[in-house]
Amino acid sequence: MRTIIEPFRIKMTEPLKLISRDQRLEALKRAHYNVFLLDAEDCCIDLLTDSGTGAMSTQQWAAMMIGDESYAGSRSWKKFAQTVQTITGMKHVFPTHQGRAAEGILAYTRLKPGDVIPNNSHFDTTRANVEFVGARAVDLVCAEGLEPGLEAPFKGNMDLVKLQRCIDEHGPQKIPFCMITVTNNTGGGQPVAMANVRQVKQLLNKHRIPLVIDACRFAENAYFIHEREPGYKDKSLLAIAQEMFSYADAATMSCKKDGLANIGGFFTCRDDQWAEDFKNLLILREGFPTYGGLAGRDLEVIAVGLNEALEEDYQVYRHATVQYLGKKLAALGVPFVRPVGGHAVFLDAKAFVPHVPALQYPGIGLVNALYVAGGIRGVELGSVMFGRFDKDGREQPSPLELVRLAFPRRVYTQSHFDYLIEVVEEVWRNRQAVGGHRITYQPRFLRHFSAHFEAV
Numbered sequence: 001m002r003t004i005i006e007p008f009r010i011k012m013t014e015p016l017k018l019i020s021r022d023q024r025l026e027a028l029k030r031a032h033y034n035v036f037l038l039d040a041e042d043c044c045i046d047l048l049t050d051s052g053t054g055a056m057s058t059q060q061w062a063a064m065m066i067g068d069e070s071y072a073g074s075r076s077w078k079k080f081a082q083t084v085q086t087i088t089g090m091k092h093v094f095p096t097h098q099g100r101a102a103e104g105i106l107a108y109t110r111l112k113p114g115d116v117i118p119n120n121s122h123f124d125t126t127r128a129n130v131e132f133v134g135a136r137a138v139d140l141v142c143a144e145g146l147e148p149g150l151e152a153p154f155k156g157n158m159d160l161v162k163l164q165r166c167i168d169e170h171g172p173q174k175i176p177f178c179m180i181t182v183t184n185n186t187g188g189g190q191p192v193a194m195a196n197v198r199q200v201k202q203l204l205n206k207h208r209i210p211l212v213i214d215a216c217r218f219a220e221n222a223y224f225i226h227e228r229e230p231g232y233k234d235k236s237l238l239a240i241a242q243e244m245f246s247y248a249d250a251a252t253m254s255c256k257k258d259g260l261a262n263i264g265g266f267f268t269c270r271d272d273q274w275a276e277d278f279k280n281l282l283i284l285r286e287g288f289p290t291y292g293g294l295a296g297r298d299l300e301v302i303a304v305g306l307n308e309a310l311e312e313d314y315q316v317y318r319h320a321t322v323q324y325l326g327k328k329l330a331a332l333g334v335p336f337v338r339p340v341g342g343h344a345v346f347l348d349a350k351a352f353v354p355h356v357p358a359l360q361y362p363g364i365g366l367v368n369a370l371y372v373a374g375g376i377r378g379v380e381l382g383s384v385m386f387g388r389f390d391k392d393g394r395e396q397p398s399p400l401e402l403v404r405l406a407f408p409r410r411v412y413t414q415s416h417f418d419y420l421i422e423v424v425e426e427v428w429r430n431r432q433a434v435g436g437h438r439i440t441y442q443p444r445f446l447r448h449f450s451a452h453f454e455a456v
């Protein structure tokens, strides 16, 4: 088989600078050993997130120019709404400035203190929005999803037995909706099978609990279903996405992921009362319902991007890049979550630096080592990001300690990936030198963004 090439060529470049190792050490110290606090200029290969960091296509740049900036009922809004309706089949569409705004308004309008929201795995902002209104976010991913070394096709699946138990324990009246995140970002970017979404919906139907899809990577998930689930080989990614959404009552979306845009999000739903409540708070917080915190040109860009994300040659290339990295890391013996996810490779920090105790944050040590070694910026998804405390306020370790290397869409080439592999290899060979950290400052919510650390 021949090399899978990028299905695009580059017509605009952006310079990358690699500062020296000493400068990186100095920069990291200034950032209190938290890579979120680094200057982006000082990060040569920035794999902090795939969110809003992608490159737009010529079609998207062209669409920007025809953005209709009318306050109400703009042409761009109609194009946006029709695109979302075609993909999701849902009646109501509300643009928001990003995914978390959709989550926040949904949580505020539908949840009350004491409610329980099951999900395969809540993303950090989703969990924070659920908890902010006094509800409880519970993660019910299947057992395979908690075993980083295990190869399985759909490790993002919801555990149906745990879901049934959760409903029995709390009662459906305490569960205003259930969520499912596709792909399961927090659990390693692992996909959810169509059969699982269908079964979750069937189970919820028995208790009249609505299903909300966290759809950030719906197109990558559709491609996984296309590749791995029997019966979907001949279906288009659009048809697969449509079937997936047909099982949902609502969805939240960050268009900074599979919207292939640099900003934007939306909420979409079927129920008129949900829509009415959402709309009223949207006007208060984001803007008039036909722009909801976005410019007309953003709506245009997203309408084009959502369709481009469902193009098969784009997904073939996208997955090939991540799998290329996975293959090379496997050959080196580097521990990472198997199989690789759709948008990222998740290094298994627990296995990478087993000498660092969980509450000395092995993921932070590894992230910092990658930065110092090669100017690579990754992110910890472990005890810091998911910071959990028991009833007595004692910190609890996270079940997984991961370091996510997330890939911006259509941005880095194969030589960037080869350089990355060289840096990971160097850190792997010197892993004994990676040490623990302690927190010297942390805010109340989403502490990983702004916490300060020092070496133990």
Ligand SMILES: *Cc1c(COP(=O)(O)O)cnc(C)c1O
Pocket: 051, 098, 099, 100, 101, 123, 125, 126, 181, 185, 186, 214, 216, 253, 254, 255, 256, 257, 264, 265
């Ligand atoms: C990014 C993301 C969100 C939040 O979206 P923002 O646009 O960053 O606010 C929610 N859920 C998942 C799974 C995500 O990846």
